[in-house]
Every structure is written in structure tokens, then in C-alpha cells.
Amino acid sequence: MLQEKSLPEGEDGFTTAQTAGHVEAAAGSPAMGVAGLSNSLSSPQSQDSEQTIENIKVYLHEKELWKKFHEAGTEMIITKAGRRMFPSYKVKVTGMNPKTKYILLIDIVPADDHRYKFCDNKWMVAGKAEPAMPGRLYVHPDSPATGAHWMRQLVSFQKLKLTNNHLDPFGHIILNSMHKYQPRLHIVKADENNAFGSKNTAFCTHVFSETAFISVTSYQNHKITQLKIENNPFAKGFRGSDDSDLRVARLQSKEYPVISKSIMRQRLVSSHPGQLPSKSDLNALHSSHQGLQHYQYENGAHMQFGAADAQDLPLNSFAAQRDSGLFYHCLKRRDDHYFRSPPPYDQQMLSPPYRNEVAPRDACMYSTSGAEIAGVSGVDDLPPPPPPLSCNMWTSVSPYTSYSVQTMETVPYQPFPTHFTTTTMMPRLPTIASQGSQPPSESHFSVYNQLSQSQVRDRVPSSSFQRERVHPSLCERKPPSPHINTANEFLYSQSFSLSRESSLQYHSGMGTVENWTDG
């Protein structure tokens, strides 16, 4: 159970991402047109219910904290073993049908095709991005659950972990360091009566621009470091032992980041060997710190999405273009035997080494790997899927439309435009053309449960664990709890997978597009 135990008082602490036609700018965010987010489609299902998926509202918890980070240029540590996000992604959901089942999941998509570097206290473009990692989804471990369940409490994705290990066996979301990413929340209607995967299946996507971040292996911006130390309970050990330095820092927090004692010690010892830092030293340190950055907010980002026909979707974002695994849901009936299936579910989930594990209810990951994903026809080597296979397009929503592909060396960090939401039905697509040559990934469609580090370490020789990359096949996956099994099986049975979106569609939405190749 990852949900928070208490609901927040009121909704003050939340940023709202609303469904079609109700998109609002986040309070405090620069004015912008979150344009084109509306989706006038109404699901046939929804006509039977007053609470349609379009009515779902999502509020970002700890909006103010996210904004603090966002304004400084959020960085998220990624490690080989996986690192949690902080602030963690928590939302309050309203407007669901209490009896309908929903699946909540998160993906993290590239924001642009840049690699960044932190130079002169600013994030600058440092070149072209690395090829996208295999797309993975973090499905909330409670999924699927009723609307009443989701609305009862905060929905927390705090156990989501980020890694830079391309062969990550834990199911963590794989990212490239020094790249910019945007998390997205998807809510999929999963009512059994709704025949998920049918043309009636509805879902919506919620994006909070303030949750965008740059992935790093160590913090670059001292202000971010201090915000983490200040706000993350686990980092309390890096706070000053008394309140004085924090208090001093807080007094100046508008202009100067908080300097922890450890940092102060480190800096002052080098400049004043043998001397204890004085208060004036501290103040001088604060005064001389130049960690603050001023980012330009881009207004007028233009969003268009949510068309009934996926082929009409204007894929006007870089993320939409390059997001290798996240734009199509290829849905099939369980008994579609010709489905280009991933390894059988029982092979994935019940390989001998971990059959005996009693899995806590934990998050599961879905690895999506581009063109070769179930039923998605790659342009080069894959035959078109048989007609009964329905490949549905994941709504191509993206907050990154304001990014043009730039090659200049001095592109400032640009926070995303404010959050937006889209809802749509999952349209059917006969085939999906894949763009570029995505290198084969570790699996067609892998279902992971997150394993703790120790769990894997226990099963993998420590030497290999510590010194070598652990191949997924060597790493046991514990069987999911019955509840997770249900979710997994549900998703799996419905071929809930994602794939590359069509470059043509992207091109149709953008005036100028660089060909994106992963090579």
C-alpha cells in the first residue's frame, strides 16, 4: 500500500491537472496557453455514467515544493541501484466513478533531444541527446482499483525509482544522465465490464510541468542540493545540527541557498585551515554564493491532442517524436494467439528462483521497447500485424511543444509550461509505423516487480552484483501478490503495451522536424 494515510487539508497544496476542457494554468506558473488540450470525445461508456473519465481531476500534492524545485531547475539523482524521486510524485484524484476500476501509471518521457551540462550555474545544452532508453512504466501497485479507492487517499508514487543502468533488473525507470525528462500520469479505465482494450477504453493523461527534471548522477546546482536536504527527511543528516545556520539561510532563502554545515566545513576548512568557521564566515559564504539561476519561462506553449482519430493527432513535440515506447497502446484480446507476444506471462513471473517469494504488494514495471513491442509493426523487419490486433494510440500529449530543436550551445533551462491533461478514447490503428532503428531491448514486454536491492543481492552473487551489470535473466523476479498479479495479468492480457509513435504523425504536427534516429 503506497497510498498516504491521510488526505490533505483542502486542496491548497495541489496543482490541478484537469481533464478535457478544464485545463488550468498552475497557480504561480507563468501564464500560458495550455492550448488544445480539450478532447471533446465522449466514450460510449461514459454516456452511461455521470462520472466520465473526462471529469477526473488530478491535483499534484506538494505543489509549492515542486515549484520551489522547478524554479531552481529540478534535478533527480539516478543511480545504478535506482533512486527515488524527491519530491515524490503524489496526487489527489477526484471525479472518478467510485465503482469503476482504474489503472494509474506513470511514465517519464524525454523533454527534448538535448544533452545538458551545468555550466556557470546554468543548465546549458551540451549536445544531442543519447538514444532513448527502453520505455518503462511504473504502474501503481494498487492498480487496478476502484475509483473510490483512488479517491479515498493520496495516491503516492514515492517508490518509483530512477536508474541509469540500461540493464536494470529491478524494473526501475531507465533514464540517461544529464537529460531532461517529464513525468506523466496516466489513468486508464479498467473496469472489467468495460472490456479494456476495446474501442471503448478510455484513459486520460495528466502532466504537471513543475515535475519536469534533469537527471544527474550527482547534484550540479547547490540550490537543489539544499532544497533536497531541507525537505527530504532522509537527508536530515546533512542538515546543520542546530537551527542557526538553517535559520540564517532561511532568512536569506530568497536569494541564497542554504548551506549545510558539511558544505560550509568543506569550504571553510580549505580556505581557513585550522580555524573554525565564524558567523561572519557563514554570512560571507552565503553572500558569495552564486548558485541561483534565473530561468526563462516560455509562454504560449501550444498543445494539441486528444483527437478521436489517432492519426489526426498533431504530434507536435519532440517527446512525441522520440518517445520510443510511450505513445501507442497495443491492445489485444487475450486469446489473440497471433499476437506477437512477449514471453508467456508465467515464464516472466514464475521462473523458479523466485517462486517461493512472498511478494509484498509493490510496484510493477512494464518495459516497453519500441517497435518490436507486441503487435507493433516496425518499418523494417516486422510484418504487419493481423487485422484483429488492435493497436491503439496512446494519446500523444506532451508539454514540450515549446521546444524547438536547437543546436545552439547556450539554450537556457526552460521549465515546462504548466500542467495539462488530456483525455481520450483509445482509438484503433491498423498498423503503427515505427520510426528509426531502435536497438533491440531486453524484452518485448517485460513485467517487473520492483525488487529491493537486498532482495536481488540475496539472489545474485555479491561479486557479480557489485561489479557487473546484472542481466535481467539472471535476476529473479518475485511473483507478484495476488493483487498485483491481477493488475499485471489484466494489463498483460490486454496487451497493455506501448510503442513508438509514428514519425509521420509527428511530422504532421510540426513544421520542422529533425529526423530522430536512435543510432
Add this chain to the structure above:
DNA sequence: TCACCTCCCACATTTGAATAGA
């Protein structure tokens, strides 16, 4: 030389089992 990454560390919180008390 430099930017970036990996590993290990100390310190803190979180979690869950064991125990005590009502």
C-alpha cells in the same frame, strides 16, 4: 585535464516484528 560516473560512508528515517500493557 576534465566532466561524469561508481562506490562506499555516515547519518537519518521507515518499517515491521517482538514485547508489554490494558
Add this chain to the structure above:
DNA sequence: ATCTATTCAAATGTGGGAGGTG
């Protein structure tokens, strides 16, 4: 016997920093 509160240790999550790598 059951429930609740408390205690404690293990697991887990942090950023820092030394050293490695390309």
C-alpha cells in the same frame, strides 16, 4: 484472547566525497 502502544533492530534512503573512467 484481543487490541493497542511501545521498543528495537534491520532495511532503506540520503548527499558527500574519494577515486575511477573515458
